Amino acid sequence: MSAPPPSTGLPGTIITQPPPPTTTRESRIATHSHIKGLGLADDGTAMESSQGFVGQRSAREALGLHLSLLKQGRYSGRPLLLVGPPGTGKTALAIALGQELGQRVPFCPLVASEVFSGEVKKTEVLSSCFRRAIGLRIKETKEVYEGEVTELTPSEAENPLSGYGKTISHVIVGLKTVKGTKQLRLDPSVYEAIQKERVVVGDVIYIEANTGAVKRVGRSDAYASEYDLEAEEYVPLPKGDVHKRKELVQDVTLHDLDMANARPQGGQDIMSVMGQLVKGGRTEVTDKLRQEINKVVDKYIEQGVAELVPGVLFIDEVHMLDMECFTYLNRALESPMSPYVVFASNRGVCTIRGTEYDGAMGEGIRSPHGIPVDLLDRCMIVKTEPYSRNEIRTVLETRCRVESINVAPAALDKLADEGEASSLRYALQLLTPAAILCKTAGRTEVTVEDVSELGDLFLDTKRSTGILKELDAAAKKY
Numbered sequence: 001m002s003a004p005p006p007s008t009g010l011p012g013t014i015i016t017q018p019p020p021p022t023t024t025r026e027s028r029i030a031t032h033s034h035i036k037g038l039g040l041a042d043d044g045t046a047m048e049s050s051q052g053f054v055g056q057r058s059a060r061e062a063l064g065l066h067l068s069l070l071k072q073g074r075y076s077g078r079p080l081l082l083v084g085p086p087g088t089g090k091t092a093l094a095i096a097l098g099q100e101l102g103q104r105v106p107f108c109p110l111v112a113s114e115v116f117s118g119e120v121k122k123t124e125v126l127s128s129c130f131r132r133a134i135g136l137r138i139k140e141t142k143e144v145y146e147g148e149v150t151e152l153t154p155s156e157a158e159n160p161l162s163g164y165g166k167t168i169s170h171v172i173v174g175l176k177t178v179k180g181t182k183q184l185r186l187d188p189s190v191y192e193a194i195q196k197e198r199v200v201v202g203d204v205i206y207i208e209a210n211t212g213a214v215k216r217v218g219r220s221d222a223y224a225s226e227y228d229l230e231a232e233e234y235v236p237l238p239k240g241d242v243h244k245r246k247e248l249v250q251d252v253t254l255h256d257l258d259m260a261n262a263r264p265q266g267g268q269d270i271m272s273v274m275g276q277l278v279k280g281g282r283t284e285v286t287d288k289l290r291q292e293i294n295k296v297v298d299k300y301i302e303q304g305v306a307e308l309v310p311g312v313l314f315i316d317e318v319h320m321l322d323m324e325c326f327t328y329l330n331r332a333l334e335s336p337m338s339p340y341v342v343f344a345s346n347r348g349v350c351t352i353r354g355t356e357y358d359g360a361m362g363e364g365i366r367s368p369h370g371i372p373v374d375l376l377d378r379c380m381i382v383k384t385e386p387y388s389r390n391e392i393r394t395v396l397e398t399r400c401r402v403e404s405i406n407v408a409p410a411a412l413d414k415l416a417d418e419g420e421a422s423s424l425r426y427a428l429q430l431l432t433p434a435a436i437l438c439k440t441a442g443r444t445e446v447t448v449e450d451v452s453e454l455g456d457l458f459l460d461t462k463r464s465t466g467i468l469k470e471l472d473a474a475a476k477k478y
């Protein structure tokens, strides 16, 4: 078994150290920050209220079942479709599914309307999202110097370029393991890397011998009793020698690899040269490049050097996609390198976008959730239900805890009533303004009066529609 070749740029090799990896989740979490998982018991049944999730038990159990299939690698390439009225937790369910899969599994959220851009093709946006949702765990054996930092002394010298100031000529780093200690004299560029990782004496680090890359592993557990409360991760003193071969595991997505290996498309004509000047470091990822990367990735997987980690691609408001996108999805879902795809829609039967002139009377082709029937046929459909008053109250209570808002029980009841009469989302939206009103009045607890005042300030959908209808009727009278 051979390790993946270093970043040589030669044909057949790819850069496997892309800056910076996108496996860290970027998600629109503010509204869902109370959701920590699906809240299932060990036997797969949904608990009434757990991990921030309230109610919606059958949908959570269905997702739990799906999750266990995914974890066993028995995913059949069938996407999951979440359908239900607005604000019934479809996005929250998808986020919980992503969280259950673990931090190292990519989760790529996309709102369907994001595919429409004047600059980038729709299918290009979709294919880059597909690749963002597929992770690759690369195992490399590298020569490293690892240990707890016992000394960190930069040596200064006169700056040869000017009479003023000093530069770092070298840095002395002392590293300690269970077996021994070693003092290293390192180049100033390694010192920069050490500073970037904010390494101080007492941290456990490793320095890659070939590249000089520095990684801070954590704080040595010898320092664990320094503070009563700490956000630090403590690690044991490394075993073995300071200088050794170590297996490093790196998580990247196929999209990271695409970006790291893309080159600006150069041409000799004046327009291309100007284009390169204007666009700066912009690069282009072509299908050909992706195929090349796939080939190398396949080779790494065959050699056992890397492992494919399919993540979750979540496409919200899927009815906003058009026929061209759906055709692309049909093909992409069949590819062996496909992530777990989750769609969500709050529409009933509606026209499929992009078919407006195809159907009878120029109405377009109508289909459930605005999805063509052939794609719909492949989906596993999970339904979400509207909430009861009690469930709305519990969600509001959870949200108050997360946002640190103190609400009087009577005010919470009133908010729950508003939620039942209007929607959960309307009630949730009133929380922050209520906290502001209460702070302005110099109080620490939101009262029923605050909620009533907000009811006058902000209309819910029903009241707003009612006013419009009244105006319309009045206009027709005269």
Ligand SMILES: Nc1ncnc2c1ncn2[C@@H]1O[C@H](COP(=O)(O)OP(=O)(O)OP(=O)(O)O)[C@@H](O)[C@H]1O
Binding pocket: 031, 032, 033, 035, 052, 053, 054, 055, 056, 084, 085, 086, 087, 088, 089, 090, 091, 092, 093, 344, 345, 346, 395, 424, 425, 428
């Ligand atoms: N069962 C639940 N438990 C806790 N919080 C919930 C639950 N359902 C919804 N929420 C919260 O309510 C808000 C609205 O839910 P969400 O955005 O998931 O609805 P949606 O079904 O995706 O709506 P839409 O169809 O309009 O996109 C979010 O803040 C979400 O976290």
